[in-house]
Amino acid sequence: MKKFTSVDDIIDLEELILSAKKIKSDPFENSELGKNKTLGLLFFNSSLRTRLSTQKASLNLGMNCIVMNLNTEGWSLEFENGTVMDGNKAEHIKEASQVISQYCDIIGIRSFPTLTDKENDEQEQVINSFVKYATIPVISLEGATEHPLQAVADALTIQEYKTKRKPKVVLTWAPHPKALPHAVPNSFVKMMKLSEYDLVIAHPKGYELNPEITKGATITDNQDEAFKNADFIYAKNWSSYNDYGKILSNDANWTVTSEKMAFTKNAKFMHCLPVRRNMIVTDEVLDSENSIVIQQANNRTFATQAILKKILEDGK
Ligand code: CP
DSSP: OOEESSGGGOSOHHHHHHHHHHHHHOTTTTTTTTTTOEEEEEESSOOSHHHHHHHHHHHHTTOEEEEEEHHHHSOOEEOSTTOOOOSSOOEEHHHHHHHHHHHOSEEEEEOOOOSSOHHHHHTTHHHHHHHHHOSSOEEESSOSSOOHHHHHHHHHHHHHHOSSSSOEEEEEEOOOSSOOOSHHHHHHHHHHHHHTOEEEEEOOTTOOOOHHHHTTSEEESOHHHHHTTOSEEEEEOOOOTTTTTOOOOOOGGGSBOHHHHTTSSSOEEEOOSOOOBTTTBOHHHHTSTTBOHHHHHHHHHHHHHHHHHHHHHHTO
């Protein structure tokens, strides 16, 4: 594995989930694998889980880990070629990525979308520029269009809690006061399709995700109907994709409540976190026994450790 920036980079999902499960049962089994190797984590945006779980995963593998908040601590980067750099961008991605490649053995990048420039976001300019110019493997810590490490943790969590081979999994839009990216739902949809689960996507009209990603999934604007007989409810907000980056509705009827959960088959409740209480989901649901969001966040470490282990082994 030379890069992990998309769910599409997974070659064998079953093997990956088995590896993550094994790591979870014995996190320090490969504590020599990363000896004298360095993971560099570059953040253009805030993080709690991704930052800490990725650091922890690297430490469990015996790696060194260095972290930089590029947006506040680094030079502003230029990504266009041929630009006369007479503005406020002090360093070109070509030099930056090659220099970082000398200090590290793997780089992780978090770079959210602009949600204003759809073309630029779709091209994953930041992460793909690092992939192009770096001489070491690159992993996404959440890009403009995907959050693949989250999706591996989600798949591991569903694997642990499912009671049938092909559970009904509902990805439901829920209200939020800010315009949010499509990365988590995109990667989740890809992962559920790869897992061959019974996926239903529920959202109000106008919140259709990229049709190339949702192709083949059942899509409805009737949340109550979608919840019927569901085994897993995965709540997430996203902004409009067609009316790019816009908030079209904040309909409180889409908040996940106990009344809505009653339609399900005693479904587990999932969310990638951070979650806005009583916007996305009520306290009652989030604090219920069926909520597995904390276990889901715990799996971020083991999912990431499985990816780092694969990259280290493949690079030997
Ligand atoms: N789920 C997730 O990526 O959390 P953070 O934004 O806190 O890293």
